[in-house]
Amino acid sequence: MQPHDALRGFARAALALVYPPSCAGCGGATMDPGALCPSCWSSLRLIEAPLCPRYGTPLALDPGIGPLYSPRAIADPPVFDRARAVALYDDTARRMVHRFKYEDRLDLASAMARMMMASGRELLAEADCVVPVPLYRWRLWRRRFNQAALLARPVARRAGLPFEPRLLARVRATRPQVGLSRAGRAENLQGAFRVPQERRAALQGRRVLLVDDVTTTGATANAAARALIRGGAIAVDLLTFALVADPLG
Numbered sequence: 001m002q003p004h005d006a007l008r009g010f011a012r013a014a015l016a017l018v019y020p021p022s023c024a025g026c027g028g029a030t031m032d033p034g035a036l037c038p039s040c041w042s043s044l045r046l047i048e049a050p051l052c053p054r055y056g057t058p059l060a061l062d063p064g065i066g067p068l069y070s071p072r073a074i075a076d077p078p079v080f081d082r083a084r085a086v087a088l089y090d091d092t093a094r095r096m097v098h099r100f101k102y103e104d105r106l107d108l109a110s111a112m113a114r115m116m117m118a119s120g121r122e123l124l125a126e127a128d129c130v131v132p133v134p135l136y137r138w139r140l141w142r143r144r145f146n147q148a149a150l151l152a153r154p155v156a157r158r159a160g161l162p163f164e165p166r167l168l169a170r171v172r173a174t175r176p177q178v179g180l181s182r183a184g185r186a187e188n189l190q191g192a193f194r195v196p197q198e199r200r201a202a203l204q205g206r207r208v209l210l211v212d213d214v215t216t217t218g219a220t221a222n223a224a225a226r227a228l229i230r231g232g233a234i235a236v237d238l239l240t241f242a243l244v245a246d247p248l249g
Helices: 003-018 038-041 069-076 092-102 108-119 121-126 137-143 145-159 184-190 197-203 217-232
Strands: 083-089 129-132 207-215 233-242
Touching: 038 121, 083 092, 083 108, 083 197, 092 108, 092 207, 092 233, 108 121, 108 233, 121 207, 121 233, 129 145, 145 207, 207 217, 217 233
Parallel strands: 083 233, 129 207, 207 233
Antiparallel strands: none
């Protein structure tokens, strides 16, 4: 056994002492860390084809005549090229995100990242690097971790892609997005992101996979993607764990 394998095994054992294996959704006992119990797994509303090629939202039917875009993608196309998510943000997915983000269950990041990789397989195949949506420094200080970075790092490592958390910075504090309209969210995020001048050369011509925990209206991803493209990225795709169902489709 190599030294790094022994250390990894020791870390897993230590983590199991702190967080005994439990369901990532309800907290009930499970055999494997981060796994879902049968009840939570059956209630997780996984997003599967057919889906909108741009927003990644599920579609009611597949006409079999080529790409079918959602009404929202036609009326309000995003700045990013494509978005994919594991599940709709309700019930089990909401509980998983809440436990991860607000109850300090950072051990769930690995299991969530594995699921994200399966949903974002086509995006990962074309990406040049993985960039997490950054937090403003004071919010990062208060929360102590960036949930997007904790998901993006294992995604990048397992896909064999560079993890580039410094290619994008959040340079302006914003109000919480909860309760804001779609237009209000977009206005709130204007000028919030920037590619640091010293990182622009490293971004030129690269296709970026942007990672976050939840997509609500897409305003955050649009603002971040706009900054990345202005900074030199050739294109931006978005991968998240959960997606809030949009009434426009």
